[in-house]
Amino acid sequence: MDIQVETDVALIGAGPIGLEMAVALKKETFAYSHIEAGCLGATVDWYAPGTHFFSSPERIAIAGVPLCNVDQTKATREQYLTYLRSVALQHQLIVRTHERVVEAKRSDNGDFMLSTIKSTHGVGGPSEQSYLPDPEATKKSYKAKKVILSIGDMHIPRLLGVPGEGLAHVSHYLQDPHRYYGSKVLIVGGKNSAVEAAIRLYRAGAQVTLCYRQKELDKERIKYWLYPEIQFLMKKGVIEFRPESVVTKILERTVEMKSAQNGGKTVAHTFDSVLLLTGYEQDGSLFDQLGVKLHGAEKKPEFNEQTMETNVSGVYVAGTAVAGTQLRGVKEFIETSHVHVERILASLKGEQPPEGGSGAAGDFLEN
Ligand SMILES: Cc1cc2nc3c(=O)[nH]c(=O)nc-3n(C[C@H](O)[C@H](O)[C@H](O)COP(=O)(O)OP(=O)(O)OC[C@H]3O[C@@H](n4cnc5c(N)ncnc54)[C@H](O)[C@@H]3O)c2cc1C
Structure with a gap:
């Protein structure tokens, strides 16, 4: 393979933590290449327009740059x-955006070889499938002594595995609420994403039904400002709630659901759109290719908590990528990840890992 870029550190992923890592590498004058499949912050880019973070601005600020907004609320x-x-811009970072790393392996002399292809989007999001017609023609190769994977953990929607899930009117991503005006929408899920979508789509003029497999919404797992609101709207009857219900089949016009309300019988209801907001999973293929061990149902990468180096010497992991797929409640966020940057930097410099670090304990809530 012809090597087109040779560098000391290949940093993969330009979400908030990848960018924070890039600032740290640049300040310490490391030779590095930063590769991102989509735009800067590609995961945040696919949130629906106008979505508010639940983390306070100071917890998601990176690289010591204050995050100020006009009304001092959540960004x-x-x-x-x-x-x-x-x-x-402030740190004059060079990010090779719209290049997706598709192959990663260690060569016999210990260097890491990476291949990228041009990609129109980040890894994850509603446009994930739209690759270019001839990706091979856009292939680029990199050689690096170290690799940092700050690739996130929300790459693939968690599928229900029911017939019809791939139909055009079915999506795993909330898009601009405006698009749902005047339509009948079924939202499946019972955590933040589903509840927030239900409230927003109702306000955008959609007729909303919320389908959840549990008996009731879990107050502890929903943003504190959304929970009273959804309860109020459901009680008022303007959002229909179908508890203890599961979707069994999706057709062009109708959705078949099994519900305790119907004594466990399958009943078909008519909807224009279906939003399956049941969470996301990590694509661990780069970990696999590099030989990083993945553990448990979460497929959590193995790494040293002090240095963030994985079981493969020279391969580091940063950001929410450390979690694998967050199955039992979300515990890794931007605010828990700042410390990864300090630990990796210390390890690359051959210094002792920092004590504690700046990872703040937060009020964690799932999406
Ligand atoms: C609606 C919503 C609200 C949220 N609110 C919050 C919140 O309030 N607070 C919070 O902390 N978190 C929140 N999250 C989660 C948040 O998005 C993540 O915590 C955050 O993006 C993690 O940052 P990261 O840098 O670790 O990973 P990401 O931001 O996911 O960045 C990873 C990057 O790596 C790129 N990448 C992946 N694989 C490759 C590859 N093979 N080649 C090249 N590039 C690659 C991706 O395109 C992506 O840009 C929310 C999520 C959603 C959906």
Whole structure:
């Protein structure tokens, strides 16, 4: 393979933590290449317009750059993406955007060889499938002494595994609420994403039904400002709640559901759109290719907590990528990940890992 880029550190992923890592590498004058499959902050980019973070601004600020907004409330998707661009500009970061790493392996002399292809989107999101017609023609190769995987953990929607899940009117991603005006929408799920979508789509003029497999919504797992609101709207009857219900089949016009309300019988209801907001999984293929061991149902990568180095010497993991797929409640967020940057930097410099670090304990809630 012809090597097109040779570098000391290949940093993969330009979400908030990848960018924070890039600033740290640049400050310490490491030779590094930063590769991102989509745009800066590609995961945040696919949130629906106007989505608010639940983390306070100071917890998601990176690289010591304050995140200020006009009304001192939680940042929106748009404010945060603007902020990420400002951080990149301020630190003159070079990010090779729209290049996806598709192959990663260690060569006999110990260097890491990476191949990328041009990609129009990040890894994850509603446009994930749209590759270019001839990806091979866009292939690029990299050689690096170390690799940092800050690739996130929300790459693939968690599928229900029912017939019809791939139909055009079915999505695993909330898009602009405006698009749902005047339509009948079924939302499947019972955590933050589903509850937030239900409230927003109702306000955008959709007729909303929320289908959840549990008996009731779990107050502990829903943002504290959303829970009373959804309860109020369901009680008022403007959002229909179908507890203890599971979707069994999706057709062009109808959705078949089994529900305790119907004594466990399958009943078909008519909907224009179906939103399956049941969570996301990590694509661990780069870990596999590099020989990083993955553990448990979460497929959590093996790494040293002090240095963030995986079981493969020279391969590090940062950000929410450390979690694998977050199955038993979300515990890894931006705010828990800042410390990864300090640990990796210390390890690359051959220094003692920092004590404690700046990872703040937060009020964690799932999406
Ligand atoms: C609606 C919603 C609201 C949320 N609110 C919050 C919140 O309030 N607080 C919070 O902390 N978190 C929140 N999250 C989760 C948040 O998105 C993640 O915590 C955050 O993005 C993690 O940052 P990261 O840098 O670790 O990973 P990511 O932001 O996921 O970045 C990983 C990057 O790696 C790229 N990548 C992956 N694989 C490759 C590859 N093979 N080649 C090249 N590039 C690759 C991806 O395109 C992506 O840009 C929310 C999520 C959703 C969906």
